[in-house]
Amino acid sequence: MENHIFIPEEGKTPVEILGATGSVGQRIAECIQRHPWFRISALRASDKSAGKKYSQAVPWRRQSRLDNEIAEMIVQNCVPDGRAKVAFSGLDSSVAGEIETEFARNGYIVVSNSKNHRMDRNVPLLIPEVNPNHLDAIGKQQFVSGKIVTNPNCSTIGIALALKPLQDAFGIRVVDVTTLQAASGAGYPGNAAIDLIDNIIPRIDDEQEKIRIELKKILGAFRRGRFVNAKISVDAQCTRVPVSNGHTACVKVALETRTSIQEVREAFESFVSPVAGLRLPSAPEKPLHFLEGDYHPQPRLHRDMENGMAVCVGQLQECESMDYQFIAFFDNLMRGAAGAAILNAELMVRKGIIRIVKSKSRRVKKS
Numbered sequence: 001m002e003n004h005i006f007i008p009e010e011g012k013t014p015v016e017i018l019g020a021t022g023s024v025g026q027r028i029a030e031c032i033q034r035h036p037w038f039r040i041s042a043l044r045a046s047d048k049s050a051g052k053k054y055s056q057a058v059p060w061r062r063q064s065r066l067d068n069e070i071a072e073m074i075v076q077n078c079v080p081d082g083r084a085k086v087a088f089s090g091l092d093s094s095v096a097g098e099i100e101t102e103f104a105r106n107g108y109i110v111v112s113n114s115k116n117h118r119m120d121r122n123v124p125l126l127i128p129e130v131n132p133n134h135l136d137a138i139g140k141q142q143f144v145s146g147k148i149v150t151n152p153n154c155s156t157i158g159i160a161l162a163l164k165p166l167q168d169a170f171g172i173r174v175v176d177v178t179t180l181q182a183a184s185g186a187g188y189p190g191n192a193a194i195d196l197i198d199n200i201i202p203r204i205d206d207e208q209e210k211i212r213i214e215l216k217k218i219l220g221a222f223r224r225g226r227f228v229n230a231k232i233s234v235d236a237q238c239t240r241v242p243v244s245n246g247h248t249a250c251v252k253v254a255l256e257t258r259t260s261i262q263e264v265r266e267a268f269e270s271f272v273s274p275v276a277g278l279r280l281p282s283a284p285e286k287p288l289h290f291l292e293g294d295y296h297p298q299p300r301l302h303r304d305m306e307n308g309m310a311v312c313v314g315q316l317q318e319c320e321s322m323d324y325q326f327i328a329f330f331d332n333l334m335r336g337a338a339g340a341a342i343l344n345a346e347l348m349v350r351k352g353i354i355r356i357v358k359s360k361s362r363r364v365k366k367s
Helices: 023-032 093-105 132-140 154-170 207-218 261-269 338-350
Strands: 004-007 013-018 038-045 086-089 109-112 147-150 172-181 221-223 226-228 233-240 247-255 288-290 311-318 324-330 362-365
Touching: 013 023, 013 093, 023 038, 023 086, 023 338, 086 093, 086 338, 093 109, 093 147, 109 338, 132 147, 132 221, 132 338, 154 172, 154 207, 154 247, 154 261, 154 288, 154 311, 154 324, 172 207, 207 233, 261 288, 261 311
Parallel strands: 013 038, 013 086, 086 109, 109 147, 172 233, 288 311
Antiparallel strands: 004 362, 172 247, 221 226, 247 324, 311 324
16 A cells, blocks of 8 residues: 655635725735735725726835736725635725724735724734734624734834834833934825925824824733733824835833943844744834944835834944933834734734635555
């Protein structure tokens, strides 16, 4: 009788993209078309795009080539029909709240980039390298089998990841941050070119408030079934600058524990992600890079670090008004949006919240 070795073949879990024609939706589609765990089963957008081929509905603005199979897919309305049980949302906040809720009510696990549910009572504002235990909150959501998990605001993600080593090592009392945010952060078409040429825009609506409230939730705890905000004072000013992609944050901090600048540097350099051992496909090998260069970090030089998933920190100095100041830079479309959402879903796979589809094992003759 022949002997056989059974080799399990891992399939790909079907996922849907809500708001698939927008900037974030396109970036999610680009990432998933090469993803080892997920495959796109439906692309959803507004009535204006529904019924068209994806290639006709979307002016593809990515450098990579769109797969023919995805290009030929017919865009569907944002109505849950059970084609998959996981939905990545790149919807505009003007419509995202109700649509995401309806998908969750129909058994979908919704991974959202929109602001609508971020501060909901049992919805985690998730950054796997910062607060993976906040996923415990979804057990208290009232959607039966559906769930909602959100990304923070694109600027908040990079700032929180840069602050995490300092909070763990020394504690933080005060944060004062000024952001220089890329044009792509406004979506497409975003700000008129004439507004950004030879100019900056000194305010981004709602952005300052998002950073203030979201940082406290992210850097806080989830204890006894509820979120407890970090006791940190946060001030923020947000500007739009003529950079195509990549947000810069100029950060000042007052720490709870008196320490040296060398110890602060060592905290940045020694930071290890709490999910490093989970082998998440989108997780950067090193999520935080401390850069030595006199003129680092810069958008043109560092936006592609770790496939756009790293936060780069440099210009660490003592600060007269507080304790220390530094500059953090990160890719707002990958680390701040699409890549962050996919990383969140990957963590949910490892936690058993999302199940990877497995095909039947194939038999191989043993030689």
